[in-house]
Amino acid sequence: MQGPPITIRLLLLMLTSVALMTVDHRQNHLDTIRAGLSLVVYPLQYLVDLPSAIAHWASDNLSARTTLVEENQQLHARQLLLEVRLQKLYALEAENARLRELLNSASKVGEQVLIGELLAVDQDPFRRRVLINKGSDDGVFEGQPLLDAYGVLGQVVEVTPFTSSALLITDPSHAIPVQVNRNGLRAIALGTGEAERLEIPHIPNNADIQVGDLLITSGLGRRFPPGYPVATITEFEKDPSQPYARVVAEPAAHLERSREVLLVSRTAEEPSP
Incomplete structure (x- = not known):
């Protein structure tokens, strides 16, 4: 179906x-x-x-x-x-x-000063010279003392209208008359070519010098005004076989670190050296 x-x-x-x-x-x-x-x-x-x-x-x-x-x-x-x-x-x-x-x-500083700045540093390892951004147009002259905030740096040796070259106190050819601040003993500080080392020659073994004595400018030679810090005695060795002692000092100025410097001018009463 x-x-x-x-x-x-x-x-x-x-x-x-x-x-x-x-x-x-x-x-x-x-x-x-x-x-x-x-x-x-x-x-x-x-x-x-x-x-x-x-x-x-x-x-x-x-x-x-x-x-x-x-x-x-x-x-x-x-x-x-x-x-x-x-x-x-x-x-x-x-x-x-x-x-x-x-x-x-x-x-x-009692004298007139001029603030300068370092432009360059002599790369010769046997010379210690710097170039400053001040020249004869600024009143800089040869033999002008150079200082920083801590002591004597050196002196101007060459001048151009806009720059000048300065010889540092550690240069081997530099010598500066100094005296012991404690007793007035006079000496000459010679550069050694090393950044932090000065030699003080011709100091007798019986001289009244002690480690730590401050050396200041004596003003002799009329190149550096008297009374400025130069160095501190770091070594004083007596040698009985030698007529003079070995005396070494460390500069008071920051020779390798200072960038700004003081150029000290002579006063009107101070004669030219």
């Missing part, structure tokens, strides 16, 4: 579906079935969306990493710039301290 035609069966199926949807809409009998189906379908939806989610995640992370790298580079460059500026501030602070010491020293 044949069943109903296909058209009738489709019509019955549609009517049944409409009836079920109407009943479900009113009484929600299919919610449980729908919930179960959603649990089954969710993993499939997650797998379908996974490539797109991974692409967005990678893009966001790459963009964030690029931004962090750029910010890190900018911060590193700024840090280097600030460190350079900080070093410059340290240098300016040290220069300011040196100038204050120099001005304080200038106020104690």
Whole structure:
């Protein structure tokens, strides 16, 4: 026995579906079935969306990493710039301290003074000379004494209109008359070519000299005004087999560190040497 035609069966199926949807809409009998189906379908939806989610995640992370790298580079460059500026501030602070010491020293000098700055240092290991940014146009003259905030540096030996060359007291060809500040004993301090060493020749073994004595300019020869610190005695060795003792002194001036210098001018009453 044949069943109903296909058209009738489709019509019955549609009517049944409409009836079920109407009943479900009113009484929600299919919610449980729908919930179960959603649990089954969710993993499939997650797998379908996974490539797109991974692409967005990678893009966001790459963009964030690029931004962090750029910010890190900018911060590193700024840090280097600030460190350079900080070093410059340290240098300016040290220069300011040196100038204050120099001005304080200038106020104690009775003669007229001119503040100069070193431009260059002679690289010859057997010479101790410096170039100064003051010349004859500024009143600098040959033989003019050169000081820093701590003592005698040397004297001017060559002058041009805008610069001058000075011979330091440690140059092997330099000699300066000195006296012991404690007792007035006169001597000559000779340069040795070493930065921190002077020799005091022809001192008898029985001379009243002690380690630590301060040597000052004696004013003899009228080249250096009297009373300026020159050096401090560091060695005094007596040799009975020799007529003279071995005497070594350390310069009071900062020969290897001073950048600013004082050029001492003669007073009106002081004759030229």
